[in-house]
Amino acid sequence: MLSNSCLSSNSICSAAAGIAGNVFALLLFMSPLPTFRRIVQNRSTEQFSGSPYICTLLNCLICLWYGLPLVSPGVIMIATVNGIGVVFQAVYIIVFIAYANKARKLKMSGLSILVLMLFLVVVTVSLQFFDPRSRQIFVGYLSVASIISMFVSPLFIIKLVITTRSVEYMPFYLSLSTVLMSLSFLTYGLLKADPFIYFPNGIGTILGIIQLALYFYYRRTSTNHLREPLMNSCA
Numbered sequence: 001m002l003s004n005s006c007l008s009s010n011s012i013c014s015a016a017a018g019i020a021g022n023v024f025a026l027l028l029f030m031s032p033l034p035t036f037r038r039i040v041q042n043r044s045t046e047q048f049s050g051s052p053y054i055c056t057l058l059n060c061l062i063c064l065w066y067g068l069p070l071v072s073p074g075v076i077m078i079a080t081v082n083g084i085g086v087v088f089q090a091v092y093i094i095v096f097i098a099y100a101n102k103a104r105k106l107k108m109s110g111l112s113i114l115v116l117m118l119f120l121v122v123v124t125v126s127l128q129f130f131d132p133r134s135r136q137i138f139v140g141y142l143s144v145a146s147i148i149s150m151f152v153s154p155l156f157i158i159k160l161v162i163t164t165r166s167v168e169y170m171p172f173y174l175s176l177s178t179v180l181m182s183l184s185f186l187t188y189g190l191l192k193a194d195p196f197i198y199f200p201n202g203i204g205t206i207l208g209i210i211q212l213a214l215y216f217y218y219r220r221t222s223t224n225h226l227r228e229p230l231m232n233s234c235a
Helices: 002-030 033-042 051-067 076-099 102-128 132-149 152-164 172-191 195-234
Strands: none
Touching (some): 051 132, 076 172, 102 132, 152 195, 172 195
């Protein structure tokens, strides 16, 4: 009886953590919308890069595959969040290609096809050459590697903030959403006892907390820095 109660509590808590992670991830997936609104309005991609959306698409596809019951039974929240991510990144890439110049259209189209081919190779290899347990381990390691590769951007932002002593390029709510999403999936992974979920999200949580700490540390410096030119110009 006690065992069933514990299992029920675990299921409820893990479901709550997974749903929270999906909500916070949705906010992150929506963060490029202002950029694409500008692209559509100006009918040009200007100097924006499409590479982050290609990388994120590959990451979401691999993690989506990991979260499906065929690979990892019982972690469907990983599949749902990355399924949403795939849809968002696909839309962003299509819009980017539509308004890019000819050279960028070819580059983005080629990279998109390459990502889909790589994903098909991963799916085929994992189905044909691995039994269910080994398949989960194989795809799990790929998903962890893919997620960790996405940490290059937060590390770059942390370095930029420390170098410039300004939080201009580190929006508070974006950093907060990152922490909350990573913390939610860290909790989800721990409750599911799945290291392929809690390990990368643990790293993400630490990086997010560092970003928030830097934000509060350098916020006053940034404010003073922004105010000084105005005061000088008035003088």
